[in-house]
Amino acid sequence: MKIATYNINGIKARLPRLKEWLAETRPSVACLQEIKSQDEGFPASEFEELGYSAIWHGQKSFNGVAILTDNNVIPDGPMEIQRGLGIGGPKEGEGEQSRYLEADVTTANGETTRVVCIYLPNGNPLPGPKFDYKIAWMAKLRTRMAQIWAEEVPCAVVGDYNVIPEDDDVWAVKAMQDDALMQPQSRAAYASLLADGWTDAVRTLNPRGGVWTYWDYQAGAWQRDHGFRIDHILLTPELADRLQAVGVDREHRGREKASDHAPVWASFG
C-alpha cells in the first residue's frame, strides 16, 4: 500500500496535472490539500474514471481537503470518521475552515488503516491572530492524534503541516527565520507530536535532511532549488515498522502549470 499527500493549490487549475500524477504513480491513498473549491465543485467523476473513490471537505476560494482511494486496492473507498477539529478561524466569529478530514481505508485482505488528511494553517504574518490560530490548531491536532493513538489503530497523519521541522529541512535558514513555518513555537508543537511517539516517515529514511517538498513560485525558487520540507507523513508504530520506502515526486513540480508543492509518499509492506 502506498499513501501519498499532495498540496495541489487549486483543483480546477490543477486537474490535468493531478490526473496525470494519479495515472502515472497510482497511490493507494491520495490526500489532497488546498483544493480551493466548494463541495459542489469537486470533480468526483473525473477521479471515478481513473478508478478512484473520494471524500472531500471543500470551502470557497481557500483551503479544502480530500481523500482519494484506488478502487483496486481499497474496494469500499474511504469511510469517513471525522471532518474538522472543532476550532473557528482566525477572525472574530469566523466558522471552521476546511482543513481536516479523517477516514478509515480497508484493503482487500481486510486490513484497516486510519488516514488523516490535514492542511495546517500557514500562520503568517506574525505576531497576530493568524499565528495564534496556527498554534491553537496544532494543539487541537495533538489532542485528536492522542485520541487516535489511544485507539491503537494503525494510522498515518499526512498533509501540509506548514512547519519546517529542522534547520536542514530548508535551503537557507536565514531566508525563512522570521516566517511562521520556522518559529520556535511552530517547531515545538511539531516536535511534541514526535515526542508523543509518532514517526516522521520522510525524516526517518532521510536522517541527514536536505529533502524539499515545496518551492515558491516566486524569485526562481524552483530553478535555484530553493525549497523546504513542510509536507509530512506521521505514523503510528505499527505502520512505522511496515515502512518500506518514501519519496518526493520532484519531477512533477517541474511540469507546466505545476503546484508549488510536490507529492510526497510512503509505501508499506
Add this chain to the structure above:
DNA sequence: ATGGTAGACGCTCTA
C-alpha cells in the same frame, strides 16, 4: 527595498 508568482475572485486575499 517589502519585491517576485499563482489561484480564486471579480477587489483583494491568501500563500
